[in-house]
Amino acid sequence: MELFDIIKNIFNQKEDVWKNVSKNDKSRNFFMINRIMSIQFPIQAQQFNKLKVSPPYVVDWWRNTLNTRFTKVPMWIYTKTKKSEKSKKNTTEVNQLTEDFIREKFQITKRDLLYLKTFYPDRYVNWIEDLSEQLGFHK
Numbered sequence: 001m002e003l004f005d006i007i008k009n010i011f012n013q014k015e016d017v018w019k020n021v022s023k024n025d026k027s028r029n030f031f032m033i034n035r036i037m038s039i040q041f042p043i044q045a046q047q048f049n050k051l052k053v054s055p056p057y058v059v060d061w062w063r064n065t066l067n068t069r070f071t072k073v074p075m076w077i078y079t080k081t082k083k084s085e086k087s088k089k090n091t092t093e094v095n096q097l098t099e100d101f102i103r104e105k106f107q108i109t110k111r112d113l114l115y116l117k118t119f120y121p122d123r124y125v126n127w128i129e130d131l132s133e134q135l136g137f138h139k
Contacts, residue, residue, distance in 0.1 A: 001025040003032050010063045011073045018063060023056040030055035037062055040076050098132040 001009075001021055006029050009017055038045030048058045099113055117124050 001029075003029050006033065006059070007036070007077060008073060010059075010066060011070050013067065013071065026056040026059040030059055033059055033062060036077055037066075039079065040074075094132050094137045095128055097137050098128050098135065101135060102131070 006021055006025060009021055010033075012018065034045050034048050099110075102108070102113065103110070
């Protein structure tokens with residue numbers, strides 16, 4: 001059984017459905033279940049991070065405790081994740097092409113460009129963007 005199937009069953013009110021979840025599935029998903037539950041119940045989850053805790057019984061405890069409070073899966077179970085941005089990848093390629101051009105033109109090293117980036121970050125970014133537009137690297 002997968003993680004989110006077990007989580008759905010934790011909040012399910014039917015006992016016979018929970019009996020179908022094996023101890024092996026509970027043990028295998030214990031870490032992630034405990035981590036997800038720590039979003040809302042950090043103190044209780046921390047107490048279950050002891051070395052000599054039996055994982056299936058902890059998952060049973062989460063089920064017995066939360067099953068009485070919630071009738072369906074609460075929204076705090078599903079946390080939002082940040083989506084990757086493709087535009088940053090394109091700007092990095094453009095910046096790399098522009099930096100290569102600058103290094104060839106002025107015969108400087110990567111370290112020199114790194115110093116410019118470190119000491120003058122705003123001016124450096126503006127300079128790179130302007131130069132990449134002039135060179136036609138922007139799409």
